[in-house]
Amino acid sequence: MGGIIALIIVIIVLIIVLGSAIRIIQQQRVAVVERLGKFHRTLPPGPHLLVPFVDRVRYSMDMREVVVPFPPQGVITEDNLMVNIDSVIYFQVIDPVRAAYEAQDYVRAIEQLTMTTLRNIIGGLDLEQTLTSREEINGKLRVVLDEATGKWGIKVNRVELRAIDPPPTIRDAMEKGARAERDKRAQILLAEGQRQSQILSAGGEKESAILRAQGEREAAVLRAQADRQSQMLRAEGEAQAITTVFNAIHAGEPDQALLSYQYMQMLPQIARGDANKVWVVPSEIGKALEGLGGAVAQAASGIPTSNDGHFSAPKKIDVQAELAEQKKAEDEDADKRVQEAIAAAQDLENTRMSRLSPSNGPAALGAGLGAPAPDSGADEQPQHQAPSSAPTPPSAPPEPPQQG
Incomplete structure (x- = not known):
């Protein structure tokens, strides 16, 4: 019974010893080993054997890049305005021994150093520069932090300002200014659009007026041509009608008696009219009556009427x-x-040049001035x-x- 208990105790002791002697380091991590309280070595990723009760893993450092956000901090600008700045830092441990022994808490140390450096940088800028110079602030802050944390075995890769919040009153004033600027731009764009619209409208009206004038001109030309053709056709129709009437008269071979009879029939139509107050008897009515009486007398005596006075047909025009x-x-x-x-203009020019020519002498000049002017209308032809x-x-x- 006692042997079994002793065996169990031995097994437990071996397990404890082996557990403390074998240490496995994960990837991207480095362990710092102390031997009897003093730095001994660093353990890379993988399994390692330690001396039980002598060696001890004091620190296990993460060698990956670490992202640490810092809470918003109040910073006073050069124009005495309080702004809240929210920042985030990207750093990486490059020397685990120095990171373990040079700084007690390097994360807190980096935070405090960041706030101090940020106050120094923002204190030399006004609000407008602070809001518009983020890249410049980030660059200056990274240089200062990288130089300060280098002795801690830490490299600051990047610093970002996530938010810069001005006071509420300044925010309201900025919003009003931005709103006024947007309204100004909208009015400018609206005025520009109206100007472009007026220009296009004026151009359209101009083109319309030009086309309308051209259309009216072409219509006037066509109307004039149509009137001219109509007058020509009307004149030609009247000429043809006159020719037809005279041909009909020539074919009927009228005599003086018939013409006198027709003349007598037209007299009532000449006298007809509401505006006729006085009717003057034409002088030709006596000749018409004489011709009509002579024709009646010839018809009564049985003498044939002469047909020599017929009309000749007019020529076609x-x-x-x-x-x-x-x-x-x-x-x-x-x-x-x-x-x-x-x-005439050339003759006048030649005469004037001959009068003014110095080679002719004073006598020629005097003779030219006394000569009568040529009659410009002598050569005109009727x-x-x-x-x-x-x-x-x-x-x-x-x-x-x-x-x-």
Whole structure:
């Protein structure tokens, strides 16, 4: 029974001894070993054997980069304004022995050093510079911390200011200023938009006015051409109607008696009208009555009436040819007048130069001044008269011989 208890005690002692003698270090960590209270060595990651009751692992350092946020701290700027700054620091242990023995609590030491350095930097800047110079502040703070923590075996990789909060009154004033700036920009953009709109509208109205004027001009040209064609066609129709009437009269071979009878029938229509107050008897009515009486007497005596006084048919008139000939004559007359004006101007210039020429001497100059001016209108030619397009009226038929 006693042997079993002794064996159990031996096993327990061996387990304790082996447990204290074997130490396993995790990856990215370094252990600091002390032997009898004095630094002995560092243990890299992996298994290691220690002397039981002599060696002891005092510190286990994490060699990875550490992120430590610091609570907001009140800092006074150069213009005596209190701002709260929230910062965060990225550092890494590069010498575990110095980090273990040079600083009692290196994290707290870094925090205090950061706050002190931050107050020194912010104290030389006003509020506007503090809000707009974060990169500059971060750079200065990192340089100071890196230099101070180098003796602790720590390297500060990065310093960031997460937030800079000015006082509430300053925040309200800044918000009002930002709102006023935004309103100003909005008004500027609105005015610019209205100006661009007015410019585009003016350009559109200008183009519209130009197109409207061009359309009116083309419409006026087309209306003028249509009126001209209408007048030409109307004149041609009237000419054809006159030709047809005269052809019909020529085919019927009217005599003096028929014409006198028709003249007598037209007299009541001439006198008809509300505005006619006085009716003057035409002088031709006597001749018409004489012709009508002579025709009746010849018919009563059985003498045949002479048909020698019939009308001759007028010639057909080509209105287009007449207008073309008239336009050609006008163009030739205009060209002739231009040439005459140019020749007269050249003659006048030559005369003036000959008078002013110094080679002619005083006598020639006096003679030139006393000479009469040439008659500029002596060479003018009479204008060409375009042939008339009106048809020739028929000649009056001869009176029939009186019966004795």
